[in-house]
Amino acid sequence: MAKITFAICEKSFLIRKGLASVIEKIPDTKIIQQIENAEELIVSANNCEADYLILNKKFTTDPKVKKVLSAFSGTTRFILLVNDNNNKVSGIYYDGIIDVNDTQNFILKKIKEITGKNAVIQKNVIPGEISKREADILKNIALGFSNKEIADKLFISVHTVVTHRKNITRKLGIKTVPGLTIYAIINKLIDIDKAE
Amino acid sequence: MLITKNIKMADVIHMNYFTLSALNRFGIELGFGDKSVEVVCKEYKVDPEFFLEIANTFVNKDYFPKKHLQTFSVKLITDYLQKTHHYYHKVKVPEIELLIENMVESCYTQKDNMVLLKKFFNDYKNELLNHTQREEEVVFPYTIAIENAFLNQNPDESILHMMETYSIDVFENEHDNIEEKLFDLKNIIIKYLPAPKDQRLCNKLLYELFNLEQDLNDHSRIEEKVLVPKIREMEKQIINNFTNR
Ligand SMILES: [Fe+2]
Numbered sequence A: 001m002a003k004i005t006f007a008i009c010e011k012s013f014l015i016r017k018g019l020a021s022v023i024e025k026i027p028d029t030k031i032i033q034q035i036e037n038a039e040e041l042i043v044s045a046n047n048c049e050a051d052y053l054i055l056n057k058k059f060t061t062d063p064k065v066k067k068v069l070s071a072f073s074g075t076t077r078f079i080l081l082v083n084d085n086n087n088k089v090s091g092i093y094y095d096g097i098i099d100v101n102d103t104q105n106f107i108l109k110k111i112k113e114i115t116g117k118n119a120v121i122q123k124n125v126i127p128g129e130i131s132k133r134e135a136d137i138l139k140n141i142a143l144g145f146s147n148k149e150i151a152d153k154l155f156i157s158v159h160t161v162v163t164h165r166k167n168i169t170r171k172l173g174i175k176t177v178p179g180l181t182i183y184a185i186i187n188k189l190i191d192i193d194k195a196e
Numbered sequence B: 001m002l003i004t005k006n007i008k009m010a011d012v013i014h015m016n017y018f019t020l021s022a023l024n025r026f027g028i029e030l031g032f033g034d035k036s037v038e039v040v041c042k043e044y045k046v047d048p049e050f051f052l053e054i055a056n057t058f059v060n061k062d063y064f065p066k067k068h069l070q071t072f073s074v075k076l077i078t079d080y081l082q083k084t085h086h087y088y089h090k091v092k093v094p095e096i097e098l099l100i101e102n103m104v105e106s107c108y109t110q111k112d113n114m115v116l117l118k119k120f121f122n123d124y125k126n127e128l129l130n131h132t133q134r135e136e137e138v139v140f141p142y143t144i145a146i147e148n149a150f151l152n153q154n155p156d157e158s159i160l161h162m163m164e165t166y167s168i169d170v171f172e173n174e175h176d177n178i179e180e181k182l183f184d185l186k187n188i189i190i191k192y193l194p195a196p197k198d199q200r201l202c203n204k205l206l207y208e209l210f211n212l213e214q215d216l217n218d219h220s221r222i223e224e225k226v227l228v229p230k231i232r233e234m235e236k237q238i239i240n241n242f243t244n245r
């Protein structure tokens, strides 16, 4: 089985090393990159090979960092590192949160939970691509249907459509409807003359 | 390293050639010999202080002296923003269009896809045009009216009516993220456009898209972080002055 890989982005040398040594206690995990500042993080955005990026929440407020975070999203998932009880983070999709004050066992448990859950999800996904259900949704977006119309057509709630849309955008790195439409045509999900 | 007014203008370009596009916007032409930044700016009637701050943001990605930029006049700031719009429409957009056109023409295996890109960018161009037109026709004139009323000891009450129908808050809310579609276009080319394709043209196009995206980002940052707070402060003052009369 391939190893689950992690990158850690954290200013403090001690916290970085400490977290790395805790995570590497889990079998089949590997820390492949340690990032200590925003510049390095920005540089890694387009070529990060880790499955997970453990990212100190403080970086996510830097507008420059925010801008490049979506470049990770094709393959790398986020786990946030916080050191307070205020867990509110907006505008970024993450799989879990680790508090620097958590005990070792708690951190281990959380990491296992996060990676275990995704191991199951990823089975239905063509690597780097979208699931069949998401492809259905995408097709309808490209055909110009609204969230409500898509929900009615596929017998799901609007909320579910919105969640799918978010996931599609995260996986493909495409945010706008015209962009998604081009993706759908290039990948032959819809016919060129059906697109509005 | 920060550029200062005594540095030779030629050295500024050697330091970072991105400053070339700043020079272009200020209307400064090449061929300034060994003259300093200050001397060249004066010759072209460009405020050297303002030029330095803008040039420094081009050279240094992390440099953004928000507070200092807010001290320049609204007229100066909006003039610069307007020149930047002009630069997009007259220089950047045509460059990108030409590259895409070349891609359409030189491609035989996936012409349909290239035509799609062309249409996508064409729609984008119109969106960008609407965005900048709205700013030039509505937003900038409003900000200048506010500055005039602010500087006037005894402003006319008509400014209050103007502020009732429009305010800088309205602009802040309606100001949309014009970079998003460029981001998508980049990703489509990087990740999804199938081979074979002209790699050289793709790279050139990507370079231009990255460049325009960055430039738009810097531009919006001046609108949102410099112009908006500056005008909001002035609006408050104007209202205060009227209530204290
Ligand atoms: Fe603008």
Ligand SMILES: [Fe+2]
Pocket: B131, B135, B175, B220, B223
């Ligand atoms: Fe704008």
